[in-house]
Amino acid sequence: MAGSSTRFNAAGFRTAIRSVMEMGAPPKVEDRLTFHFDRTTAISGSTDSEGVPFDPAASMEVTTKPDLRVPCAVEYVNATDEPTRFGVVVPTRLKVTLLDEDYARVKDASSVTMGGDRYLRHAEPPAVGLFNVGVHEMVFVAENET
Amino acid sequence: MAIRFRSRHLHATLAHLLRTELAALGWMNTPAVFGAAPVTVVDYQPDERGEPIARNTVAVTIGDVGQDEDEELGGGLRSAWYPMFVDIYMQESALSIAMADDLRDILDDRVLPVVNQITGEPFEGVTVRVEEVIGPERPQANIGAEAFKKNWRIIRAGLRLYYNP
Numbered sequence: 465m466a467g468s469s470t471r472f473n474a475a476g477f478r479t480a481i482r483s484v485m486e487m488g489a490p491p492k493v494e495d496r497l498t499f500h501f502d503r504t505t506a507i508s509g510s511t512d513s514e515g516v517p518f519d520p521a522a523s524m525e526v527t528t529k530p531d532l533r534v535p536c537a538v539e540y541v542n543a544t545d546e547p548t549r550f551g552v553v554v555p556t557r558l559k560v561t562l563l564d565e566d567y568a569r570v571k572d573a574s575s576v577t578m579g580g581d582r583y584l585r586h587a588e589p590p591a592v593g594l595f596n597v598g599v600h601e602m603v604f605v606a607e608n609e610t
Numbered sequence: 611m612a613i614r615f616r617s618r619h620l621h622a623t624l625a626h627l628l629r630t631e632l633a634a635l636g637w638m639n640t641p642a643v644f645g646a647a648p649v650t651v652v653d654y655q656p657d658e659r660g661e662p663i664a665r666n667t668v669a670v671t672i673g674d675v676g677q678d679e680d681e682e683l684g685g686g687l688r689s690a691w692y693p694m695f696v697d698i699y700m701q702e703s704a705l706s707i708a709m710a711d712d713l714r715d716i717l718d719d720r721v722l723p724v725v726n727q728i729t730g731e732p733f734e735g736v737t738v739r740v741e742e743v744i745g746p747e748r749p750q751a752n753i754g755a756e757a758f759k760k761n762w763r764i765i766r767a768g769l770r771l772y773y774n775p
Binding site: 509512513514518519520 | 614618619621622653654728730
């Protein structure tokens with residue numbers, strides 16, 4: 465478990481880590497990992513547990529957070545299991561590592577795209593850190609691959 | 611047409627009934643009856659939404675409806691029959707059985723107005739009668755861990771919705 469230290473240069477650490485992440489990112493911006501977010505709907509009146517209004521004339525205001533690219537490290541983990549009649553048991557996934565400030569901007573992402581493939585939000589291991597800098601990992605599984 | 615989107619109003623009415631009655635019986639207290647964790651009543655099957663089934667969950671759903679029937683000739687009262695399922699996922703099998711017994715008492719031969727979920731007021735002349743309460747039953751599931759399945763019980767009921775067209 466990380467603690468805190470006045471001698472630790474958190475700002476310098478963040479800058480250096482982001483620089484490494486930038487160095488490892490694909491040179492074309494469109495090839496880089498992009499975070500996508502579900503649309504949110506504000507509805508007047510009562511709704512059911514799926515958020516669908518009971519009133520067919522209820523007003524709805526749909527907002528969608530724009531796609532984001534933030535500094536991150538991406539580990540590609542190829543499918544490790546044989547296909548079965550139920551599908552691939554362990555699908556291809558991406559492990560995305562982010563610093564706390566960048567994680568805060570994308571923590572509600574529902575999916576990511578990279579290299580033309582889409583990956584769905586799957587899991588999030590407990591955060592770790594280096595003194596007062598938090599380090600987060602988000603795991604996404606492949607929806608399909610091209 | 612008596613009520614537009616009647617199935618959704620009926621479903622929500624039944625879910626609200628179970629939440630209210632189970633709360634009154636102490637199932638939602640902390641701790642709940644028998645020292646159990648508080649119960650959550652949901653109006654959907656968690657696994658169908660890709661959600662893990664949490665212990666001490668009661669899931670109320672309604673099934674397919676058949677053809678409406680005349681109860682009175684000459685444009686009078688009509689009715690529709692719905693199957694209702696209450697899945698009980700408690701932390702112990704004894705608690706599942708206890709919950710099932712309370713649910714039977716809540717539902718058995720119950721008649722209540724169907725509430726308009728838009729206004730919060732009952733629809734005029736629209737009622738539901740719980741005709742048949744069957745269970746607790748153990749589902750013949752071929753999925754899930756044995757430790758989980760042993761605590762899973764189902765109550766089935768028939769709902770007769772009465773309305774004036």
